[in-house]
Structure formats: structure tokens, C-alpha cells
Amino acid sequence: MNLNLGPVSFVEGFSLQFPEDVCANCGTRSEVFVAEQNTKVTRFLLLGGSEISFALPVSSCTHCVDSLHRRPLSLGNKALITGMMAGACATVLLMWASMGSTKTGFLADHPFLVSALAGLGLSWAWFRRHRAQAPQSSYYQPVRIRRLKRQFVDGTIEAMHLAFTNKDYRLAFVRANREAIRKGQLAAADA
Numbered sequence: 001m002n003l004n005l006g007p008v009s010f011v012e013g014f015s016l017q018f019p020e021d022v023c024a025n026c027g028t029r030s031e032v033f034v035a036e037q038n039t040k041v042t043r044f045l046l047l048g049g050s051e052i053s054f055a056l057p058v059s060s061c062t063h064c065v066d067s068l069h070r071r072p073l074s075l076g077n078k079a080l081i082t083g084m085m086a087g088a089c090a091t092v093l094l095m096w097a098s099m100g101s102t103k104t105g106f107l108a109d110h111p112f113l114v115s116a117l118a119g120l121g122l123s124w125a126w127f128r129r130h131r132a133q134a135p136q137s138s139y140y141q142p143v144r145i146r147r148l149k150r151q152f153v154d155g156t157i158e159a160m161h162l163a164f165t166n167k168d169y170r171l172a173f174v175r176a177n178r179e180a181i182r183k184g185q186l187a188a189a190d191a
């Protein structure tokens with residue numbers, strides 16, 4: 001194994017090769033270089049959690065290299081962003097109302113409904129701005145770790161399930177790792 005993936009140990013015979021000639025995000029093959037994508041995997045256990053960081057050597061072009069630093073947002077994160085924007089709108093509206101600017105009318109009668117709608121609108125605009133530009137496949141990290149299978153006793157990694165936002169990159173990954181995929185040590189899905 002010729003990768004430095006961080007302070008983790010893998011089961012003997014584990015091998016993992018990342019393609020180097022195709023951008024993991026947009027799929028271009030011109031001016032591609034290998035950069036580091038830092039990916040954290042958190043596992044929640046009965047008495048707390050554990051987190052492992054992987055420095056994945058992911059190939060990218062200059063247009064997509066920034067995406068390697070953007071962690072994908074979970075549904076919970078998106079809900080949190082929407083909630084915070086709605087909260088900010090509510091604060092502004094209530095301050096405005098308390099200054100006596102909206103004694104009557106729909107705004108004054110329904111500050112929370114208006115805030116929720118404004119929060120949704122702002123979030124929609126925010127997510128629209130933060131989306132992939134064609135031909136990119138994602139605004140966020142193009143390689144995801146979906147699942148780690150670890151030995152119960154010492155945490156040695158037995159299998160890693162990855163997902164990719166770019167289909168061409170996934171196919172190149174599958175070609176480079178046929179043996180490990182056949183053995184069940186790796187799996188490659190579309191993100």
C-alpha cells in the first residue's frame with residue numbers, strides 16, 4: 001500500500017488506488033494533478049464516538065480543486081442553515097416591529113410565518129449559489145466515504161465503501177481496484 005491515509009491500520013493485503021489522470025469532480029483529463037482531500041468519518045458508539053481522518057489523494061483540475069475542501073452538507077446541516085436564516089429574519093422583523101414601524105398589516109400579524117418564508121427563500125438562494133457549475137458533478141467533495149468496516153477488537157479497517165459524484169472517475173476507480181472490490185474490501189457507488 002503506497003498511500004498515507006492517516007493514523008489508521010488496514011487489514012493485511014488491503015490495497016487502495018486512486019485514479020490519477022481524471023478529475024474526480026468534472027471528469028476532465030487535461031491538466032489534472034493529485035491533491036489532498038481530507039475526509040472525516042465519525043462513528044457513534046454507546047459511550048461516545050470516534051473520528052478518523054483520511055487524507056485521500058484525489059485527482060483534480062484547477063477549476064475543481066476548491067471543492068476538495070468543502071465537506072458535503074448533511075440534511076441536518078441544511079436544516080440548520082435554513083433554521084438559522086429564518087431565526088435571523090425573525091430577529092430583524094421583531095426588532096423592526098418593536099421600533100413601531102409595523103403597527104398593522106400582515107408583517108406585524110404574522111412575524112413568524114414571514115420569517116420562516118424569508119428564511120426558506122434566503123436558504124434557497126444560498127444553496128443555488130453554492131451548487132456545481134457544469135461540467136462539475138458537485139460543489140462539495142467528490143469522493144465520499146460511506147461506510148467503514150472495522151475489526152471489533154482493534155479497529156483495523158477491513159473494508160471501505162466509497163461513493164463518487166463523477167461517473168467517469170468512479171469507473172476509473174473500479175478499473176484500478178478490481179481485485180480489492182472482488183475481495184469485498186472496497187465498494188464504489190455513485191454518490
Ligand SMILES: [Zn+2]
Pocket residue numbers: 023024025026027028060061062063064065
Ligand atoms: Zn475538474
